[in-house]
């Protein structure tokens with residue numbers, strides 16, 4: 001059966017894709033292994049046929065072992081267009097490959113290649129601002145078993161990024177790529193996570209004027225969240241990853257030993273009360289623990305007033321779990337339907353901020369394409385669209401830079 005854009009997105013995450021021997025990728029965004037390594041695929045835009053959300057973005061696994069057995073094959077070129085062929089059915093899907101921006105080959109004023117500072121993951125800019133997450137320094141290492149940050153920071157990306165490096169890269173990405181949102185992360189940094197990040201947030205808000213999201217290990221002193229909110233942060237996300245305590249301890253030994261699940265949940269709840277609805281998210285990985293537990297985590301996060309960001313497990317090359325199988329399409333489809341339904345029932349305003357399409361996950365509003373028409377769905381969709389119009393001036397205000405020089 002022919003898949004719609006969100007179904008194809010899910011199946012590509014689960015099965016990966018092969019590249020035809022004559023496919024033309026010249027000028028496409030290069031496969032980039034930075035941050036946790038989950039963006040190690042090929043960036044692709046899948047047309048939806050809808051005016052409001054014309055494309056679903058997906059970072060398709062192409063280098064992982066399971067991708068070699070994928071029924072999907074990418075063919076074509078930039079003149080005639082690219083298409084994905086499903087070799088099981090013969091179905092052909094026209095797709096778009098975003099071009100690599102010129103700023104990827106520019107350097108910051110101290111000579112650091114901007115592509116080693118930030119990376120486009122869909123329409124957002126992702127920057128890992130800290131030294132390597134401290135979980136990699138323990139012996140034996142306490143890193144999360146799906147993560148490859150310890151292999152990427154200092155290798156595929158600059159080991160240290162100054163505020164000037166980050167500001168200049170944000171400005172280039174805004175000017176050339178139309179970026180409206182930068183996502184800053186940094187793993188576990190002891191008690192220095194948010195404290196380290198606050199000056200970056202303030203400088204980006206002041207000098208570039210794009211939306212800024214932060215993703216760090218949870219802090220025990222919640223006043224630290226107040227400080228970054230005062231500095232102008234627009235979004236905070238919390239990587240709970242797994243709700244089952246045994247799976248959490250097994251896959252995220254550092255988080256289990258140092259933080260515990262309760263702290264993630266309490267910090268998320270605190271921030272969801274402090275920031276506008278829809279500005280906080282809880283991140284989980286689907287495809288490791290039993291799917292019923294994933295559904296439970298989705299309900300928990302949405303019940304706090306945050307939106308669930310669900311990453312489909314990718315056995316990334318070099319990760320401790322690189323030999324694990326990816327999850328099944330049917331289960332992941334069920335998970336994504338639950339994401340949308342939970343957001344709808346809790347009136348979480350998803351897909352409201354301008355031009356934020358994340359390629360590493362199925363965005364909650366992508367999943368609208370999975371849900372059968374109903375009065376409840378229609379009402380929620382109308383509410384989201386009205387809200388989007390209403391908050392446009394607010395985002396216009398938050399997207400202004402605060403200096404005359406930018």
Ligand code: SF4
Nearest residue numbers: 133143144147149187
């Ligand atoms: S906290 Fe876990 S996922 Fe995040 S950078 Fe550290 S090891 Fe990787």
